[in-house]
Amino acid sequence: MRSIPTAMRLSLVAAITLVGLFSAGCLDTAPLDSGPQAAAVMHQPGPLLKGDMIPEADLKALGLRPYWNISLQMLPGDAVRLVRLFDSQLIVLTWKNMVYSVDSASGQYKPLAQVDLPDRAGLHAPVFDGARYFFAGKNEIIGLNARTLTDDVKINLEMPASCAAASDKKFVYSGALDGRVFAYNIDSQVLHWQSKVASAVTGLAVLDGNIVVCRSNVVAGRGELVAFKPGQKYWSEVWQRPVYTEGPVSAPIVVSESDHSVFAASEDRSVYKFNGVDGWVDWRCRTPGKLLEPPTLLANALVQRITGSGTWLIDRASGQPIWKDAATLHYLGQADNRMYFFDGKELLCKEAASGRTLGKAPVQCANSVMVAPNPDQSRLYLITTAGQITCANDIQQPYLTVESLKH
Helix, strand or coil: CCCCCHHHHHHHHHHHHHHHHHHHHCCCCCCCCCCHHHHHHHCCCCCCCCCCCCCHHHHHHCCEEEEEEEECCCCCCCCEEEEEEECCEEEEEECCCEEEEEECCCCCEEEEEECCCCCCCCCCCCEECCCEEEEECCCEEEEEECCCCCEEEEEECCCCCCCCCEECCCEEEEECCCCCEEEEECCCCCEEEECCCCCEEEEEEEECCEEEEEEEECCCCEEEEEEEEECCCCEEECCCCCEEECCCCCCCCEEECCCCEEEEECCCCEEEEEECCCCCEEEEEECCCCCCCCCEECCCEEEEEECCCEEEEEECCCCCEEEEECCCCEEEEEECCEEEEECCCEEEEEECCCCCEEEEEECCCHHHEEECCCCCCCCEEEEECCCEEEEEEECCCCCCCHHHHHC
């Protein structure tokens, strides 16, 4: 490997330091503990609910009905850190790095594994390739088999992961703050190749069989995206040149197979849609605030939370805002022309076309509640840090029977 000039080394050190600072605010990055007090706050399980999270009468007024409620049996003192919906499973990760799989239709759940040492910070949000859920951390990538529900992949990392992993079912990919991308064979669980040194890697995704890499060059003050064609022991570039944003990208990138697109939310206050085939910018939507979280993709639109400036619904085809709300909203799901959000205190029902608020319902223990977005679907999920999960559904949708669950 070629030696790196001193000037470049200094630039890399500065980039790594700065990226480490701003990436701690990213939605999908585990915050680092900054002392006993911070750890105590982050690991706080929260109070147990007394009664329903949202009264049935309030749900009915919003066109919803209770569907199921469960309470996870967790380790003493443990608390839910994040939850993600993958196909038919809610994957729950706790502060003690326990993972639970919850059937999204019935609420039946199983504890899967402890994917890192208890209370070790630095574990990134899971990704799902259709076969396994992968968790990337400082030392390992752990793969949980979706069929057997066992942790059958354990890969020792060359460098701590700087973002969530990516997988194409043959290789699992990890990025590092020194700018390298590592490809590990899932079957043999060994390193097959690594990329050249570049800017700090802040995002990875698989699109059309290619690996899209997002790098934040803090020294140059921009984000850089490249696409690789992976091979057994090498890689080749797909796009003719890197594409850039005018500010660092600290939020995970999001890809869409349906329209072969890459979406990036940048700190330059813009959402970008890149063409996945050639990397050209399809559109750029400028907003009034820094973007530190990824967009939530819906069938024809995307929801973007804007730091200090609320929430926008943006048309996926044109990049034009459909409506804007001054509140910071967490997207939940949709039923017909109704969209549902959580604003940190209440469940909101909005008219999809205009953003007009149609109704509200208070949420018990709202300060300890998080959500799992369910794009373009009517089932809504709210989760407390204490491990209580409630599912509501469109009032027009019938309950699933035991017989229908078998099929």
